[in-house]
Amino acid sequence: xxxxxxxAIQFQNLSVSFDGIKVLENISAEIPAGSVTALVGPNGAGKxxxxxxxxxxxxxxxxxxxxxxxxxxxxxxxxxxxxVLDFDRGIPMTVIDFLVMPYQKKPLWLGRRRALIExxxxxxxxxxxxxxxxxPLGKLSGGELQRVLLASALSGNPNLLLLDEPVSGIDITGExxxxxxxxSIHHRRHFTMVIVSHDLSVVTNHADHVICLNKTxxxxxxxxxxxxxxxxxxxxxxHIEVVRYPHPEKHKHE
Amino acid sequence: MNLYDYLYQAVGTLLPFEWAQSTFIxxxxxxxxxLSLLCGAIGIMVVNFRMAFFSDTISHSAFTGIALGLLFGLxxxxxxxxxxxxxxxxxIKVKRHTELSTDTVxxxxxxxxxxxxxxxxxxxxGLSRDLQxxxxxxxxxxxxxxxxxMILLFLLAVIYIWSTYNKLLMIGLHQDWAxxxxxxxxxxxxxxxxxxxxxxxxSIRAVGLLLVTAMLILPAASARNIARNSGTLFxxxxxxxxxxxxxxxxxxxxxxxxxGAAVILVASAIFFGTSLYNxxxxxx
Numbered sequence: 247x248x249x250x251x252x253x254a255i256q257f258q259n260l261s262v263s264f265d266g267i268k269v270l271e272n273i274s275a276e277i278p279a280g281s282v283t284a285l286v287g288p289n290g291a292g293k294x295x296x297x298x299x300x301x302x303x304x305x306x307x308x309x310x311x312x313x314x315x316x317x318x319x320x321x322x323x324x325x326x327x328x329x330v331l332d333f334d335r336g337i338p339m340t341v342i343d344f345l346v347m348p349y350q351k352k353p354l355w356l357g358r359r360r361a362l363i364e365x366x367x368x369x370x371x372x373x374x375x376x377x378x379x380x381x382p383l384g385k386l387s388g389g390e391l392q393r394v395l396l397a398s399a400l401s402g403n404p405n406l407l408l409l410d411e412p413v414s415g416i417d418i419t420g421e422x423x424x425x426x427x428x429x430s431i432h433h434r435r436h437f438t439m440v441i442v443s444h445d446l447s448v449v450t451n452h453a454d455h456v457i458c459l460n461k462t463x464x465x466x467x468x469x470x471x472x473x474x475x476x477x478x479x480x481x482x483x484x485h486i487e488v489v490r491y492p493h494p495e496k497h498k499h500e
Numbered sequence: 501m502n503l504y505d506y507l508y509q510a511v512g513t514l515l516p517f518e519w520a521q522s523t524f525i526x527x528x529x530x531x532x533x534x535l536s537l538l539c540g541a542i543g544i545m546v547v548n549f550r551m552a553f554f555s556d557t558i559s560h561s562a563f564t565g566i567a568l569g570l571l572f573g574l575x576x577x578x579x580x581x582x583x584x585x586x587x588x589x590x591x592i593k594v595k596r597h598t599e600l601s602t603d604t605v606x607x608x609x610x611x612x613x614x615x616x617x618x619x620x621x622x623x624x625x626g627l628s629r630d631l632q633x634x635x636x637x638x639x640x641x642x643x644x645x646x647x648x649x650m651i652l653l654f655l656l657a658v659i660y661i662w663s664t665y666n667k668l669l670m671i672g673l674h675q676d677w678a679x680x681x682x683x684x685x686x687x688x689x690x691x692x693x694x695x696x697x698x699x700x701x702x703s704i705r706a707v708g709l710l711l712v713t714a715m716l717i718l719p720a721a722s723a724r725n726i727a728r729n730s731g732t733l734f735x736x737x738x739x740x741x742x743x744x745x746x747x748x749x750x751x752x753x754x755x756x757x758x759x760g761a762a763v764i765l766v767a768s769a770i771f772f773g774t775s776l777y778n779x780x781x782x783x784x
Contacts, residue, residue: 265599301680326680333673337548338727344673347730348681353665355734382728395677402681 252315254279254322254406254438255300260308262295269295273308273463277455279315282432282439284453284469286446288482291460293442294329297408300440301326312406325404325437327395329411335384341394342366342379345401369397373427389420393427400431407432407439413448425452446473450488504644519753528639531647532763533745534654535706536715538699540741541661543720544733545692548672552713553603554591554693557610558700559712561587563617565701566634571620577646580634581701587613588697592690637708637760646705653702660695668692669730707760718767719744725774740770 253276260273270292277283285293298304301324314320345366346358370376373393378386386394392412399407412428413421429452432439443449449456449469456472458464458481465477478486508526519525546555565583569576587609595605621631633641642650670678671685679685703712723736744767752762 298676301676303676303679324680326677328674328677328680331674331677334548334550336724337673337730338724338733339669339673339730340728343730347666347669348683350666353662353734354669354729354731355665357731398677408680 252279252317253277253313254281255440256309256311256313257296257299258309258311260296260299260306260310262292262299262304262306268461270299270306270459271462273459275457275463275466277438277440277457279313279438280436281455282441282453283455283457284449285440285442285459286444286449286456286473286481287459287464289444291481293444293459294410296457296459297410297440297442300324300406300408322406323402323404325399325402325407327392327399327407327409327412329442330415331391331395333383337384339383340379341370341375341381341383341386344383344394345369345398348398349401365401366397369400370394372400372431373397374423387420388416389424392416392420392424396424396427396431400435405437407437409439409441411442411444413443413445421448428452446478446486446488449473504647517749519749524640525749527642527644527647528759529745529749531642531650532639532706532748532759533742534650535699535703536719536741536745536763537738538654538657539703539715540719540723540738541734542657542696542699543716543718543741544723544737545668545672546696546716547720547724548669549692550602551696552717553606553610554588555696555700555713555716557591557606557613558584558588558697559704559709560610561613561617562634562701562704562709563631564613564620566631567617567620567624571624576634577705580704581698584697584701585694588693589690592693596686596689633708634704635708635710636758637704637706637711639706639759642705650702653698657695657699660691664688664692665734707763708758711760711764714764714767715741718764718771722767722771722774725771725778740767740774744770 255277257273257275260270261268262270273296285296287293295304299306299310312320312322342358342363343354346362347354349362350359352359367376367379370379373396375390375393375397378390378394383394413424416424425448428439441448441453450473453469455467456469457466458472458477460481464481465472473488475485475487478488507530508523511526511530512520520529546552561584562580565580566576568583569579591606591609595602598605667678667683667688670681670683671688675685700712700716703715707715719741720737722740723733727733727736744763747766748759748762751757751766752759
């Protein structure tokens, strides 16, 4: 289990409003460095907004600090896997184009840099998607696309990986494969990971820290201690109990 | 002999046709070729960003831009470009600060600029006589000053496309994802809208305000039917736009039809041809 001590991200009195409607109110919370932290809550609880605050994509009041292990303010290297990449599937773009273009200054019509192709192939290998290299992006299945998005997020060698409902559009086999991959990569690279998820089975099996939101902060802490029926009742408004089964992949790493 | 004389001579030598021996046709040919190549390159992003309606709004804002120029005794081509850019940036500004859908925002601008143009023209009836060339385009009458402006625009756009192609592709794919990769989405959205507005207003000279959007989207849409990756998409779009501009003198001069219509009909024929090719490719 990861040592959950110094925070990588600190929210202090964070509030977000859109057109006068409060989406997040007075949140003070911490995301431990090296942890897998899940933002949990019902629809409209402000989970994705909190992720966008981390990405500095929405205006907010309060303070968000990114900290090093020594407690110094740092600029993180983000990796981001969006909820659904709602894109034009007719666009002629291969998986390798998609992975190379964020890092190449030269326009793609002048060719792709060899070193970037090799790095992209390395990341595709990491997410077990090496066979997708030349495939058109628009022809990928939901699970394949999520793995390519993960490979793209890993390309920048992030120390902070953000995932917004990463398994919401894929079937149970794809979900299992994706979560196990994440677990294995996290174990090797030790970055801080923040997952937005409404799927409590994913949270219970993969997150070691949770922040429960419903516009305000309901609770935060170690997953096993926090996801109690009382807290889940406070977050979701009805009785929920979670059962932890031993996860084979997790045991393998530990 | 000035620089242009050398250029006309060179193009005349390269094109050993009877029609290519008149200076005004060669000038039109160069202007149209530059605009076609530009539209081919920029059209890729117009299709990716689903900006066809945006481009239509800019071209229809020409009514007001021209009317304002004629009304205040200014060069209508200058007021047309300035007004087009203002409308383009205005659409992006409103779109970013409202919950309304993009097509609703553009629809509001579209109706407003047309109504404003008609209001000005109907109030000053004499103005309507001058509008025909803007409706259908009149590339054969371009002057050397206009050609110089087109060459400058072409160079500016080449530099812009060179430095932003990958980033614009990323934004077209997914804004938040592009932002997370460090792309300043706001800057590129505004700058692309401004460039597109300038290209659209210049292209009105070539094919008229009714057909400008077709000049932008047809080569890019045809290229999508053939290209297999984002690099070849660019070359196909440029090449097909070039072919359309190369074939217009034959179509236009042989059958005596309007230049703009000839260019677009050639581009349409290419689109349907490539669509059939695409269909056959996926049936195999």
